[in-house]
Structures are given as structure tokens and as C-alpha cells.
Amino acid sequence: MVLRSCCKFGPVSVLFRLGYVALLLLCVTHLRCARAENKTVVQKYAEFDVTYNDTVTSDNQTIYAFNHTVSRNKTEGVRVTVDVLSEGAESSPILFVVRQKQAVLSFQVPLILRGLYQRKYPYAHVGRTLCQPPTRTLSETQYFFVDVSTLSNLGTHYQLRISRVDSFTLHTDKKFSFTASPSQPQYFKYVFPDGVDTAIVKVNSEMTFPCSVMSIQDIQCPVYDLDNNVAFIGMYQTMTKTAAITVQRKDFPSNSFYVVVVVKxxxxxxxxxxxFYPLRPDELIDAGNRSKTLDVVVSPAISSDVYVMGMLFCLGIFLSFYLLTFLVACVENKRMHRRREGLLNPADMSPAETGKPGVTPVSPYEYGSFADNGSTLSSEAITDSIASDANYGYMERSLESVTGRSRQESLSSIEEDDYDTLADIDSDKNIVRTKKYLCVSDLARKDKRVLSKKYQIYFWNIATIGVFYALPVIQLVITYQTVVNVTGNQDICYYNFLCAHPLGNLSAFNNILSNLGYVMLGLLFLLIVLQRDIIHSRALDRNDLNALECGIPKHFGLFYAMGTALMMEGLLSACYHVCPNYTNFQFDTSFMYMIAGLCVLKLYQKRHPDINASAYTAYACLAAVIFFSVLGVVFGKGNMVFWIIFSVLHILATMLLSTQLYYMGRWRLDSGILRRIVYVIYTDCIRQCSGPMYIDRMVLLVMGNIVNWSLAAYGLLKTPNDFASYLLAIAICNLLLYFAFYIIMKLRSGERIQCMAMVCILFTAVVWGFALFFFFQGLSTWQKTPAESREHNRDCIVLSFFDDHDIWHFLSSIAMFGSFLVLLTMDDDLDDVQRDKIFVF
Structure with a gap:
């Protein structure tokens, strides 16, 4: 304005205007001073537990003087209660200022609290507890003053009452009930008794709403006890019916703290x-009755001895598996030693060593539920056909075992493509793999060194994936834990707060420790696989015909990958439980997808070693699954477009995989695919109505499509919030379906399950049953708000240290280890059976 005036009126006019403004300001200041001189200040000596009814205007100010005796050995609270009785006080509220030693508390009445979208809620009844300054003497008299003033020209009537809070100090294991509201927060003091270093503060209510906040704050002034400032300091969490915070003595220099409860x-x-949204941003909304009755109790937490017992218990359980494995290995070693000694007797030699025909297992096609569709071939003709088809491959490998080993086996590089580029080999693939009845020898024709290198890539790839995946995860969860510790916001992480035992900077050490089983049992499985790998390599080195030509081909790369995945699952599950929430739940499930996929691949590889997927293809598919898992967490909640796209892709992937499995990979996805489909439908279904050529495979794939289409329909109709668990359920259902099919077909083929494998199957089934029981207890859920999740919290059940979810970790790690052992041992009965007599299914 001054610059504009200078430009328009010149220097003289500017000076005139500035003088006018200065004179006006002088007059206003004089009027204010005169008004202040005329303002009446009244000081009253007041007493506790007396209600004072008075009126205040802009012309008077009332000061109430109180004094009380403060003892160092006894802590009493002092509470100020104010009511405004006049209507229309929102436009000119009354200001109350409480001046006391080392603290000043001020608030207006009606008290205006803001909610979401800056909505305003007025409260005419206000109750505040005064902060208690410490005293150095045994007893002293302290004074405090309550100043009451307003700028309203009209008289505003109010009531003031100062009272003592006799139950201001909480006692250990004693429940105390109280009532709180947004304008009447409550807080209490707790002093750590001797011998108690950690305590757990529990606040409970029978009322779900109104929503509340429980905060733990150090003994200092001011105490932040309103909805708009309770999160400024200390630790806090929202609550509906329950809240629990574990407090450590080392975090509070005064060996005491305040328990603050605020109703939002x-x-x-x-x-x-x-x-409802207000019509105007400054509109006042009636908050209604938001009083809530609660009770608080402070109990000592577990001692250091319980921590030691919990760790020893955890180590003892899993070290016992190492001991049991060592004893079984000793017994098995003695049995193998006796067997080798018995081989010196020709009567005890295997068919592969004597050259005599062994006992051919009964073909599943000679009986059973799946008919041969009227085939005129007899069972003897079928058996002879299978044997003759495999004869060339058997002779070729036998000749290689005699002459090929004289060559250098460690040539520069052996690639699978070196054996697959010739047209006659491609033709041979089409002839062999499209036979109606296949044996393992038909699908174990590639060089074992090529396949060994091919499957070792699974192990090296998953080890590399694990390193690059785990490092940023560890960094991220450490950041999460740091944010929780610095801000005190315990709504960030979804713990079971009634059984969350801190250690150092970790808030729930027990949930992390219970994941040790995955790592230890994964390492144990790797050692078992390594032992089998060494024994098999030694058998190959001494040209053992059983190792060369009998049993399921031994490829251990996928087993190594499975053991590594189990260890990584333990590491990432521990990282997830550092701060469990919906943004990092994928850390807990990523390697579960890996484990399920690797188990399916291993089952398929047992009977199809030549045509199993490469590591690059398999991990690319698993990466796509994890990618959709992330998308589902971010966009899947209530987004119908996402669910439609996912369901369509799920069904298409199921159909493509079914085609790949049915035709053993001998089909092409190109521009002529639709024409070939129409031709097959016309020739096989319309023209001659012939049944499927591969009945067993067709039954498996039909069941698999029914299951997957049903899961896709369920996801589309229900749109579950927990997309990661839904995706994991799809993987587990497919794994269980294929495993059940494998066991049934194995028994139908006349094969048997040895005692060790049967024990593993029964033991694993029982453990899985108990594990799933504890898994579905649901102690917390990030699908709800943190306050609602805490309604599911429960106390520890084992050694006062482990909760239901920890037991799930124990049992699921044991069950996974047992499942791996089942896959490792279920075909041990075929070690002495020639591969041209082992059926493919």
C-alpha cells in the first residue's frame, strides 16, 4: 500500500498517510490500556472438593488460589473439573489457566476438538488431571492458581471444582476401573517395584466403541492427554476392547511412568x-455421549530365566531331529553294509546284477478303475511292447557305461542342446513320448551329466535369488522397527501384544525365535540330501549297475533348492515378524510359493526327468506369481477389474499347463493351434467318439481343472481381502492334488511304499493337522484396523513365552521337513527295479 501510494500521490501524501496510521495505532493502544486498568481482578482462596459457581466477563478476571501438602512417599492426583452453563459460549469461550510449580496447563471451555477432515466437536464439560511436579523433601506445601478469563462482553456462567484423586497410583496386579471421554481424559502413575524390570500394561473394556487411545509417557510435564496431542510423545496404540503395551524399566529414568487413556x-x-460431512468447514458437530468405562492392570512381564528357557526349548526341539537323523543314519549304514556283504552270495543278487529278468510290477492297465477303451492288445503284448521300445535305450546306455567312461568326462562344456538338435532325435521324441504306455527309461534318455548340470541350476539360482531378496528385506524391516521405536506408534505393527516379548530393539523376539526351526531343519535336509548324493556318486564311480540302470534317476538339484527355500522361508518369516503388517506380508509368503512350486516340479521330475521344466522357466513363472501377489495386496481389495483379469489369466494358465502335461510337451502354440484343436475335436469326439488316449493323465488334468476353475470362481465372487493367502491356497491345493494322484498311481502300478516313507507320511500328516489348527487361531490380522486386530490377541500358552502362532511355526517347519523327506524316500522301493519296468504317470 505504501509503495502504491508513493507512485500515485507523491512523498507529501505518503508522509500524511503514515502519520495518520501511527495516530490510529496510538489511540487503539491507549484504549486497550485504559480498558485493562478498568478490568477487575479478583483472587479467591479456594478449597478442595468445593464446587464454585461464578460468572466471568471481559471486565473481570477471577483467580482461585489452592494449596496442598505433597509427600514424597505418597502420590496424589489433583483433578480440575469445569462446566460452562451459559448457551452460545462457543463464540466466546472461557480460558482456564492452571499455574503450578514447574508446569502450566491451559484450556478453553467449551473445548473444541477436531476430527477427520477438520470437523469440530465442542465439549462444555471438561475434566483434566494436573501434572505432579516432583518433590525433593519428605513433605512440602505446594501452591497452584486457576485463572479464569474471557473476552465475552456478556456474562458466562461456569462451575469449577478441584478434587483429589486418591487412586492415582496403580498397584501391581490390581485392576482399577474408571470412566473417560474425549474432554475428560484419565492418566495414572505406575512405579516399578523392586525386582521388576519389565511390565505389561493391559487396558480392557466391555464396550467396543467409542474408539480410545492408550499411551505410556514418561513422568514429565506437560502430560499429553488430548486426542490431538496424545501421539506427540511416548508409546501409544488405539483400542476398541483391549490394548496392551510391554514397558521396560530401562526406558524410564525415573523408574515410573504415566498410563494415559484418551477417548477419540x-x-x-x-x-x-x-x-456425515459437515455442511461448512467451520460447522460444530454434536459429539453425543462418548463416555467409556475401562479397567487397567499392570502385571510383571517374564523374567530373563523365561527367555533362556524359551531359547533352550526351541533349540532342544530341533537339535533332537539332528540326533534322530544321526541314529537312523547309523542304522541304515549297518543295514547297507550287511546288504553289500550279502551280495557276495549270487542267490541274493538283484536282477540287474545277475542279468536275469526281475519281477515285473503289475501294470495299472491290467486292472483297476480306468479301462483301456476296448483295446484288443493283451497285457503280455503291452508289456512286450514297452520292453521292446525301451530296449534300444537300455542297450545304448549299457554300451556307454562300458566304453564312454574311457573318455574325458569333464570336457569343456556339455549342453543339453548338443543332444537335441538333430531331426532324427526330434522324430524319436515324438515316437517315444506319444506312446500310450510309457516307462521311465523312455523319459530318461538324456546324458546324466547334462541333466545333473541342468538341475543344479535350480540350487544356484534360488541361492542367488535368496541373497538379493533377503538383503533389502532385512534393511526394510530394521527401518520399520526403528520407526516404531522412535515414534512410539504401535499401530504400525500387528503383534499379539499379550504375548510379545521384547529383546533389545526387537518388539516381539519370541515370534522371531520360533522361525529358527525352518533354518535348522532346512539345513538338516540339505545334509541328508548331500549324504545321498555322495553315496550315489560313489556308486556311479564304481559302475554299480543298480545306480546306472535301476530305480528313479537320482537328480538332487531340486532337493538342494527345496532345502535352501525352507531356510530362506525361515529367514524371511522372521523378517516379517519383526513388524508384521500388510505391506510386508509378501516377505512371509514369497518362498512358500517357491516351496510349493519346487515340490510339484520334483514330483513331476521323478517320472519325467528328460522333459521337466528348466530352472529359468520355473523361476520366471514363480516370479510372475509373486508379481501378482504384490498387485493383489495393493489393488486387489474390492477391485473387481483386477479380479476379473486375474481369474481369466488363472484359467488360461491352467488350460495351457494341462495341454503341456497331457501331450508331454509335444505340441506347439502357434497360428495353427485353433485349426488343430478343431481337427482333434472333429476326429476324436464327433467322427468316432473315441476316448482319451492317456486316461490317467486325463483324469488328473480334469480334476486339476475343476479345482482351479472353482478357486478362480471363488476369488471372483468373494474377492477375499487376503490375496496372498488366497494365492498360496491355490498352490497348496494343486500340490496336494498331484501328490495324492502320485501315491494312488504308485500303488495301482504294483509298487509299494517302504516302512521309512510310510512313517514319514503318517508323521507328516499328523503334524500338518495340528499345525493348521494353531494357524487358524488368528491371533492378529492386518486385514482389519490395529485396534480390531488386538481383539484377537491372546496370552502365551507354552512356557509363558510362545503363543499359538509360535506353535504354528514349530509344527509347520517340522511338517515341511517331513514332507521333503516323503518326497526323498517315497520311491526307495524302486532302487532295484530296472527303469524299463517302472511306469510313467
Whole structure:
């Protein structure tokens, strides 16, 4: 304005205007001073537990003087209660200022608290507890003053009452009940008794709403006890019916702390319904009755001895598996030693060593539920056909075992493509793999060194994936834990707060420790596989015909990958439980997808070693699964477009995989695929109505499509919030379906399951049953708000240290280890059976 005036009126006019403004300011200051001189200040000596009714205007100010005796050995709270009785006080509220030693508390009445979208809620009844300054003497008299003032020209009537809070100090293991509201927060003091270094503060209520906040704050002034400032300091968490915070003595220099309970003005933070928007941003909304009755109890937490017992218990369980494995290995070693000694007797030699025909297992096609569709071939003709088809491959490998080993086996590089580029070999593939009845020898024609290198890539790839995946995960969860410790916001992580035992900077050490089983049992499985790998390599080195020509081909790369995946699952599950929430739940499930996929691949590889997927293809598919898992967590909740796209892709992937499995990979996805489909439908279904050529495979694939289409329909109709668990359920259902099919077909083929494998199957089934029981207890869920999740929290059940979810970790790690052992041992009965007599299914 001054610059504009200078430009328009010149220097003289500017000076005139500045003088006018200065004179005006002088007059206003004089009027204010005169008004202040005319303002009446009244000081009254007041007493506790007396209600004072008075009126205040802009012309008077009332000061109430109180004094009370403070003892160092006894802590009493002092509470100020104010009511405004006049209507229309929102436009000119009354200001109350409480001046005391080392602290000043001020608030207006009506008290205006803001909620979501800056909505305003007025409260005419206000109750505040005064901060208690410490005293150095045994007893002293302290004074404090309550100043009451307003700028309203009209008289505003109010009531003031100062009272003592006799139950201001909480006692260990003693429940105390109280009532709180947004304008009447409550807080209490707790002093650590001797011998107690950690305590757990529990606040409970029978009322779900209104939403509340429980905070733990150090003994200092001011105490932040309103909805708009309770999160400024200390630790806090929202609550509906329950809240629990574990407090350590080392975090509070005074060996004491305040337990603050505040009722929020709105319920959105606890999952309650949204209120209506105000018509204007400055509109006042009636908050209604938001009083809540609660009770608080402080109990000593576990001692260091319980920590030691919990760790020893965890180590003892899993070290016992190492001991049991060592004893079984000793017994098995003695049995193998006796067997080798018995081989010196020709009567005890295997068919592969004597050259005599062994006992051919009964073909599943000679009986059973799946008919041969009227085939005129007899069972003897079928058996002879299978044997003759495999004869060339058997002779070729036998000749190689005699002459080929004289060559250098460690040539520069052996690639699978070196054996697959000739047209006659491609033709041979089509002839062999499209036979109606296949034996393992038909699908074990490639050089074992090529396949060994091919499957070792699984192990090296998953080890590399694990390193690059785990490092940023560890960094991220450490950041999460740091944020929780610095901000005190315990709504960030979804713990079971009634059984969350801190250690150092970790808030729930027990949930992390219980994942040790995955790592230890994964390492144990790797050692078992390594032992079998060494024994098999030694048998190959001494040209053992059983190792060369009998049993399921031994390829251990996938087993190594499975053991590594189990160890990584333990590491990433521990990382997830550092701060469990919906943004990092994928850490807990990523390697579960890996384990399920590797188990399916291993089952398929047992009877199809030549045509199993390469490591690059398999991990690319698993990466796509994890990619959709992330998309589902971010966009899947209530997004119908996402669910439609995912369901369509799920069904298409199921159909493509079914075609790949049915035709053993001998089909092409090109521009002529539709023409070939129409031709097959016309010739096989319309013209001659012939049944499927591969009945067993067709039954498996039909069941698999039914299951997957049903899961896709369920996801599309229900749109579950937990997309990661839904995706994991799809993987597990397919794994169980294929495993059941494998066992049934194995028994139908006349094969048997040895005692060790049967024990592993029964033991694993029982453990899985108990594990799933504890898994579905649901101690917390990030699908709800943190306050709603805490309603599911429960106390520890084992050694006062482990909860239901920890037991799930124990049992599921044991069950996974047992499942791996089942895959490792289930075909041991075929070690002495020639591969041209082992059926493919």
C-alpha cells in the first residue's frame, strides 16, 4: 500500500498517510490500556472438593488460589473439573489457566476438538488431571492458581471444582476401573517395584466403541492427554476392547511412568463408521455421549530365566531331529553294509546284477478303475511292447557305461542342446513320448551329466535369488522397527501384544525365535540330501549297475533348492515378524510359493526327468506369481477389474499347463493351434467318439481343472481381502492334488511304499493337522484396523513365552521337513527295479 501510494500521490501524501496510521495505532493502544486498568481482578482462596459457581466477563478476571501438602512417599492426583452453563459460549469461550510449580496447563471451555477432515466437536464439560511436579523433601506445601478469563462482553456462567484423586497410583496386579471421554481424559502413575524390570500394561473394556487411545509417557510435564496431542510423545496404540503395551524399566529414568487413556472424538481409527460431512468447514458437530468405562492392570512381564528357557526349548526341539537323523543314519549304514556283504552270495543278487529278468510290477492297465477303451492288445503284448521300445535305450546306455567312461568326462562344456538338435532325435521324441504306455527309461534318455548340470541350476539360482531378496528385506524391516521405536506408534505393527516379548530393539523376539526351526531343519535336509548324493556318486564311480540302470534317476538339484527355500522361508518369516503388517506380508509368503512350486516340479521330475521344466522357466513363472501377489495386496481389495483379469489369466494358465502335461510337451502354440484343436475335436469326439488316449493323465488334468476353475470362481465372487493367502491356497491345493494322484498311481502300478516313507507320511500328516489348527487361531490380522486386530490377541500358552502362532511355526517347519523327506524316500522301493519296468504317470 505504501509503495502504491508513493507512485500515485507523491512523498507529501505518503508522509500524511503514515502519520495518520501511527495516530490510529496510538489511540487503539491507549484504549486497550485504559480498558485493562478498568478490568477487575479478583483472587479467591479456594478449597478442595468445593464446587464454585461464578460468572466471568471481559471486565473481570477471577483467580482461585489452592494449596496442598505433597509427600514424597505418597502420590496424589489433583483433578480440575469445569462446566460452562451459559448457551452460545462457543463464540466466546472461557480460558482456564492452571499455574503450578514447574508446569502450566491451559484450556478453553467449551473445548473444541477436531476430527477427520477438520470437523469440530465442542465439549462444555471438561475434566483434566494436573501434572505432579516432583518433590525433593519428605513433605512440602505446594501452591497452584486457576485463572479464569474471557473476552465475552456478556456474562458466562461456569462451575469449577478441584478434587483429589486418591487412586492415582496403580498397584501391581490390581485392576482399577474408571470412566473417560474425549474432554475428560484419565492418566495414572505406575512405579516399578523392586525386582521388576519389565511390565505389561493391559487396558480392557466391555464396550467396543467409542474408539480410545492408550499411551505410556514418561513422568514429565506437560502430560499429553488430548486426542490431538496424545501421539506427540511416548508409546501409544488405539483400542476398541483391549490394548496392551510391554514397558521396560530401562526406558524410564525415573523408574515410573504415566498410563494415559484418551477417548477419540471419532471412530474411524478403530474401524467404526464414517460420520456425515459437515455442511461448512467451520460447522460444530454434536459429539453425543462418548463416555467409556475401562479397567487397567499392570502385571510383571517374564523374567530373563523365561527367555533362556524359551531359547533352550526351541533349540532342544530341533537339535533332537539332528540326533534322530544321526541314529537312523547309523542304522541304515549297518543295514547297507550287511546288504553289500550279502551280495557276495549270487542267490541274493538283484536282477540287474545277475542279468536275469526281475519281477515285473503289475501294470495299472491290467486292472483297476480306468479301462483301456476296448483295446484288443493283451497285457503280455503291452508289456512286450514297452520292453521292446525301451530296449534300444537300455542297450545304448549299457554300451556307454562300458566304453564312454574311457573318455574325458569333464570336457569343456556339455549342453543339453548338443543332444537335441538333430531331426532324427526330434522324430524319436515324438515316437517315444506319444506312446500310450510309457516307462521311465523312455523319459530318461538324456546324458546324466547334462541333466545333473541342468538341475543344479535350480540350487544356484534360488541361492542367488535368496541373497538379493533377503538383503533389502532385512534393511526394510530394521527401518520399520526403528520407526516404531522412535515414534512410539504401535499401530504400525500387528503383534499379539499379550504375548510379545521384547529383546533389545526387537518388539516381539519370541515370534522371531520360533522361525529358527525352518533354518535348522532346512539345513538338516540339505545334509541328508548331500549324504545321498555322495553315496550315489560313489556308486556311479564304481559302475554299480543298480545306480546306472535301476530305480528313479537320482537328480538332487531340486532337493538342494527345496532345502535352501525352507531356510530362506525361515529367514524371511522372521523378517516379517519383526513388524508384521500388510505391506510386508509378501516377505512371509514369497518362498512358500517357491516351496510349493519346487515340490510339484520334483514330483513331476521323478517320472519325467528328460522333459521337466528348466530352472529359468520355473523361476520366471514363480516370479510372475509373486508379481501378482504384490498387485493383489495393493489393488486387489474390492477391485473387481483386477479380479476379473486375474481369474481369466488363472484359467488360461491352467488350460495351457494341462495341454503341456497331457501331450508331454509335444505340441506347439502357434497360428495353427485353433485349426488343430478343431481337427482333434472333429476326429476324436464327433467322427468316432473315441476316448482319451492317456486316461490317467486325463483324469488328473480334469480334476486339476475343476479345482482351479472353482478357486478362480471363488476369488471372483468373494474377492477375499487376503490375496496372498488366497494365492498360496491355490498352490497348496494343486500340490496336494498331484501328490495324492502320485501315491494312488504308485500303488495301482504294483509298487509299494517302504516302512521309512510310510512313517514319514503318517508323521507328516499328523503334524500338518495340528499345525493348521494353531494357524487358524488368528491371533492378529492386518486385514482389519490395529485396534480390531488386538481383539484377537491372546496370552502365551507354552512356557509363558510362545503363543499359538509360535506353535504354528514349530509344527509347520517340522511338517515341511517331513514332507521333503516323503518326497526323498517315497520311491526307495524302486532302487532295484530296472527303469524299463517302472511306469510313467
Amino acid at each position: 472424538t471419532e471412530d474411524e481409527a478403530c474401524g467404526g463408521p464414517l460420520r
